[in-house]
Amino acid sequence: MPFQRFVETxxxxxxSDGPNKGKLVSIVDVIDQTRVLVDGPETGVPRGQIRLSQLHLTKFRIRFPYAASTRVVRKAWNDEKINEKWTESVWAKKVASKEKRLQLTDFDRFKLRRARSRRNHIRTATFLCLRKAASRNGTLYGKKRMAKGGDKPRPGGKAKPQKAPKKK
Incomplete structure (x- = not known):
């Protein structure tokens, strides 16, 4: 099944929008095709209706009875440890990273740029060194080639003639 995140209790x-932007909520009831009743007992969002266009559904789902009270939702939220699961998710880490980048000063951005430059220089130097070594031992393009030498047999089956040493 290609779609996994459904609007459900x-x-x-x-x-994603409004005064509670960025906070987690749980859908308590579906009002109609465009609105739902939400409650965020652990994130400070009061129970109320919100448009579906203002929500981004996550992969997490908690189990509680239909139209449960805030107390029941809070208990289910804590039992499932949603806050811990959310902070460990890739999505939450990306949001935290974006917020951290927005707080950078000019000097912090300068230091980050210099650190990246140094890292890329080290990476490039290491790559060139490895490529040079692979070229020398013949593994640059996958298969190891035979070393070039005078007494090794040639592809035609004939040995390469040896030159006589020069006399002084």
Missing amino acids: GRVAVV
């Missing part, structure tokens, strides 16, 4: 979502 217990689905955890992130508010």
Whole structure:
């Protein structure tokens, strides 16, 4: 099944717009095709209706009865450890990274640029060194080639003639 995140009771979502932007909520009830009743007992979002266009559904879902009270939602939220799961998710880490980047000063951005430059220089130097070594031992293009030498047999089956040493 290609689609995994459905609008359903217990689905955890992130508010994308309004005064509670960025906070986690749980869908308590579906009002109609465009609105749902949400509750965020552990994130400080009061129970209320919100448009589906203001929500981003997550992969997390908690189990509680249909139209449960805030107390029941809070208990299910804590039992499933949604806050811990959310902070460990890639999505939350990306959001935290974006917020951290927005807080950087000019000097912090300068230091970051210099660190990247140094890292790329080290990476390039290491790559060139490895490529040179691979070229020398013949493994640059996959198969190891035979070393070039005077007394090794040639592809035609004839040995390469040896030159006589020069006399002084």
